[in-house]
Amino acid sequence: MKYAMVFLLTGLLLCAGNAAAQVLTKIAAVVNEDIITTYQLEKELTSLLAAEARGRNLPAEEIQKLRAEVLDGMIDEALVLQRVKQTGLSVSDAELEEAISDVLRQNQITREQLQQALQAQGLSLEGYRERLRRQILRFKLIGHEVQSKVEVSTQDVRDYFRENIDNYRGNPTLTLSYIAFAIPGDDRVSTSEVNAIRDRAREALALLRKGEDFTSTLFIFADDPGVQGGELGTFTEDELSEAFASAVAGLEGGEVAELIENPEGFYILKVDSRNPGPIRQFDTVKEEIRQKLLEENREERFLEWSAGLKKDAFIDIRI
Secondary structure: OOOOOOOOHHHHHOOOOOOOOOOOOOEEEEEOOEEEEHHHHHHHHHHHHHHHHOOOOOOHHHHHHHHHHHHHHHHHHHHHHHHHHHHOOOOOHHHHHHHHHHHHHHHOOOHHHHHHHHHHOOOOHHHHHHHHHHHHHHHHHHHHHOHHHOOOOHHHHHHHHHHOHHHHEOOOEEEEEEEEEEOOOOOOOOHHHHHHHHHHHHHHHHHHHOOOOHHHHHHHHOOOOOEEEEEEEEEOHHHOOHHHHHHHOOOOOOOEOOOEEEOOEEEEEEEEEEEOOOEOOHHHHHHHHHHHHHHHHHHHHHHHHHHHHHHHOOEEEOO
């Protein structure tokens, strides 16, 4: 079994921060036969704050909200571990080693570098292995309790494809026409000459804005030195230069962009048409859709299952 998508190093280490040195230990919650102490709660909260706050001072109300969320998560975790004991699920040393190998491979680090990173976060390798073990157990339990209830039919996949067809298109394209007013490449060209070329380009743009035909406008200015134009071609926006892509962003077919200026000259772009992109064949995306729906269905069933655990449990929150 592979767990590489779960055991990303960064996500795990965010849960490994140091707790406050002095915490008065009381009972925060009773979950069936288990207890969650305020020390455990504040330790997890401290770790979360280190990740969430990022140096900011959070208001007391937000901290209290986070504390409640952390406690709720710890209650869920206690219920899960209790259910694991009931089902007799376990994790072998070989599975733990495979999970650690996945972490090393995905993060492109050595075991020594992993240990150094853990030590920097105040977590031992043994503690890290325990976290991995719990996560693997959680996935096993979900597979045991939830997976069998998750179903996605071929019709479900087809319906999703039809209802979200725009998400399964190729890259959108646009077809452009252009008029270019080139600045001579001579270093001796004067500022007044550049200004004169700019003025001619603005005149052309003004004509187009008044509704003049693009071809007619190009013909009017065709005798100016360095003027050329016509159909530029069909492109995805990623294929355009940053300046061109920015100029035509949001323009619909028939609209003309603002004047573009660079050291080589002045450019007028017209969006002749936009194509939303070809629709991908159903057979090429059906497995992708199926996996997406399975994940959504699995999450929904998991929430139902988790809610059922809580409903049937004795939970006494004391803070």
